[in-house]
Amino acid sequence: MDPGLLAQYLFNGLMLGTIYAIVAVGFSLFFGVLDVIKFSHGDVVAVGAFSAFGAAGLTAALVALPGPLALAVGLVAALGAGAVSGVVIGRVLVLPLKNAPAVNVLLATLMAGTVLREAIRLAVPNGGNPKPFPALLPDGVLAAGSFSVGIDSVIILVGGLAVVLATHLVITRTRLGLAIRAVAQDDEVAQLAGVNFTKTVLGTFALGSMLAGLAGLMLGLYYREINFNMGILLGIIGFACAVVGGLGSLIGPILGGFLFAGIQTLATVVLPFTSAYKDVVAFAVIIALIGLFPTGLIAEKSSERV
Amino acid sequence: MSPLLACSGLTMRFGGLTALDSLDIAVGTGETVGLVGPNGSGKTTFFNVLTGLYRPSEGAVRFEASDLFGRSPQEISRAGVARTFQRSRLMLDQTVFDNIALGALGRVDLGLLPALVFRSRFRRDLSALVEKATALTRRFNPHIAASLFKPAGSFTMIDRRRIEICRALIGGPRLLLLDEPSAGMTHEETRHLMDDLLAFREEMPDLAIVLVEHEMDVIRRISDRCVVLNFGRKIFEGAFDALLADPDVQTAYLGGSQ
Numbered sequence: 001m002d003p004g005l006l007a008q009y010l011f012n013g014l015m016l017g018t019i020y021a022i023v024a025v026g027f028s029l030f031f032g033v034l035d036v037i038k039f040s041h042g043d044v045v046a047v048g049a050f051s052a053f054g055a056a057g058l059t060a061a062l063v064a065l066p067g068p069l070a071l072a073v074g075l076v077a078a079l080g081a082g083a084v085s086g087v088v089i090g091r092v093l094v095l096p097l098k099n100a101p102a103v104n105v106l107l108a109t110l111m112a113g114t115v116l117r118e119a120i121r122l123a124v125p126n127g128g129n130p131k132p133f134p135a136l137l138p139d140g141v142l143a144a145g146s147f148s149v150g151i152d153s154v155i156i157l158v159g160g161l162a163v164v165l166a167t168h169l170v171i172t173r174t175r176l177g178l179a180i181r182a183v184a185q186d187d188e189v190a191q192l193a194g195v196n197f198t199k200t201v202l203g204t205f206a207l208g209s210m211l212a213g214l215a216g217l218m219l220g221l222y223y224r225e226i227n228f229n230m231g232i233l234l235g236i237i238g239f240a241c242a243v244v245g246g247l248g249s250l251i252g253p254i255l256g257g258f259l260f261a262g263i264q265t266l267a268t269v270v271l272p273f274t275s276a277y278k279d280v281v282a283f284a285v286i287i288a289l290i291g292l293f294p295t296g297l298i299a300e301k302s303s304e305r306v
Numbered sequence: 307m308s309p310l311l312a313c314s315g316l317t318m319r320f321g322g323l324t325a326l327d328s329l330d331i332a333v334g335t336g337e338t339v340g341l342v343g344p345n346g347s348g349k350t351t352f353f354n355v356l357t358g359l360y361r362p363s364e365g366a367v368r369f370e371a372s373d374l375f376g377r378s379p380q381e382i383s384r385a386g387v388a389r390t391f392q393r394s395r396l397m398l399d400q401t402v403f404d405n406i407a408l409g410a411l412g413r414v415d416l417g418l419l420p421a422l423v424f425r426s427r428f429r430r431d432l433s434a435l436v437e438k439a440t441a442l443t444r445r446f447n448p449h450i451a452a453s454l455f456k457p458a459g460s461f462t463m464i465d466r467r468r469i470e471i472c473r474a475l476i477g478g479p480r481l482l483l484l485d486e487p488s489a490g491m492t493h494e495e496t497r498h499l500m501d502d503l504l505a506f507r508e509e510m511p512d513l514a515i516v517l518v519e520h521e522m523d524v525i526r527r528i529s530d531r532c533v534v535l536n537f538g539r540k541i542f543e544g545a546f547d548a549l550l551a552d553p554d555v556q557t558a559y560l561g562g563s564q
Contacts, residue, residue, distance in 0.1 A: 175411060178404055178407060178408060178411060179408075179411060181397060181400060181404070182397065182408050182411075185397040185400075186395050186397070188359060188379070188395075189391075189395045189408075190408065191358075191359075191378070191379035191380050191383070192357055192358075192359070192379050192380075192383055192388075192389060193383060193388075193408045193409050193411060193473065193477070194380045194383035194384050194409075194411060194477065195380060195408070195411055196380055197380070
């Protein structure tokens with residue numbers, strides 16, 4: 001195959017992998033601190049995308065902002081909407097069900113996801129149809145031989161990788177991160193050490209949901225089109241990546257994200273006739289991997305009882 | 307002088323089971339109290355109630371000037387009560403430093419923003435914490451201080467217990483609750499740990515300690531006063547020598563004569 005085209009595929013795979021990883025990390029964070037699956041996570045992606053879309057549209061109607069400022073407005077809107085929905089869902093739905101069976105939280109958040117999704121469809125004019133996402137990133141193309149890539153895609157990829165790295169630093173290097181790790185390991189010990197449990201859990205939900213909001217913005221910028229139900233597939237992919245990588249770990253879901261995108265890309269490159277079924281191929285491989293590694297590629301280390 | 311900790315009429319019921327039955331226990335500043343009793347007599351329940359893991363059914367808990375009855379674990383921790391566990395509960399895949407720093411976390415705000423904005427202050431706080439953790443661990447075992455950034459799981463049982471005690475001490479508590487520090491250790495290791503405890507007690511004369519222990523040797527060496535529990539009731543309070551001679555204690559441990 002033409003190397004330029006191959007590079008093109010590789011680039012797209014990396015880009016999708018980054019977005020999947022960002023979504024998957026959220027699932028893993030929530031599972032880590034509370035042992036819950038928050039199924040509204042995918043729809044928070046759509047909330048982030050539509051908040052950025054709305055904010056950019058409103059400001060553009062009022063004032064003509066230069067590119068970077070308009071992007072900043074979209075970014076703040078996506079992160080803010082993500083954080084708010086994460087904290088509200090955590091406070092109202094997840095924390096009160098802390099001692100209930102995990103299935104209850106799963107069901108409650110699944111329904112919350114439907115509420116978010118339908119709310120977007122009803123609140124946005126003509127919300128059932130796909131919406132064109134404003135081009136907030138600079139135009140232009142970088143080309144080398146048969147390999148060409150838009151500057152906007154490069155910015156999205158670099159930004160996404162930076163966010164993954166930043167999340168890792170927050171978890172490993174900050175007080176909030178230490179509190180999150182402590183609560184994930186043993187919430188009683190954390191509380192006895194003076195960690196504020198509620199604050200830490202809500203902080204985790206805010207962090208994970210900000211990532212989801214950001215993923216929504218990235219998807220909008222990349223595909224230039226958003227849809228009220230864009231979160232369904234992305235939520236399932238993100239969840240699958242988190243499970244195959246290892247729920248509760250941080251590196252696992254990141255690996256899982258790139259793995260999923262890698263399989264999709266590989267399927268398209270090696271078996272071009274399957275490109276329409278790349279999700280089917282990727283999910284089939286993920287199912288096989290889960291069968292081989294039931295605790296995920298990177299298993300969450302449980303505390304050793306001596 | 308009023309004691310540091312004063313529990314009166316402390317009762318804990320689980321459904322029909324009374325795990326603690328109108329317990330009156332007082333601990334003075336700098337005092338070491340040995341808490342003894344057969345299995346299931348309520349020693350660990352007393353710790354769990356005192357640290358806020360269980361909400362007591364009745365009674366009063368005063369600590370210094372504050373009322374700790376029914377408070378949350380983090381409030382109690384911030385008031386100056388720290389504890390260790392019978393089974394080591396460390397984050398084994400995390401570094402020793404992270405494990406110990408957790409004990410100091412409650413005293414500072416979790417603010418992510420300050421950490422990002424005031425980098426110099428954050429660095430200063432962090433290096434102060436590293437220094438403190440180093441000093442604390444060196445007192446127990448220089449080997450721990452030298453490998454502060456290795457995972458806690460790579461240490462031996464006795465060092466893990468030392469790390470746990472450091473985690474409890476770094477927040478500067480007024481009262482330390484030690485739940486069977488000798489559990490799972492050889493006699494040799496227990497002796498080392500006792501030497502450690504006696505040494506830091508000398509360095510921190512104001513720190514009060516309540517020690518739950520089955521090893522009578524440990525109790526004899528370290529405690530100023532003993533309290534014996536049986537079925538959640540206090541059946542003895544006094545010096546160690548009187549404890550062994552006490553008929554109620556003998557009955558609780560060896561069974562009645564009738």
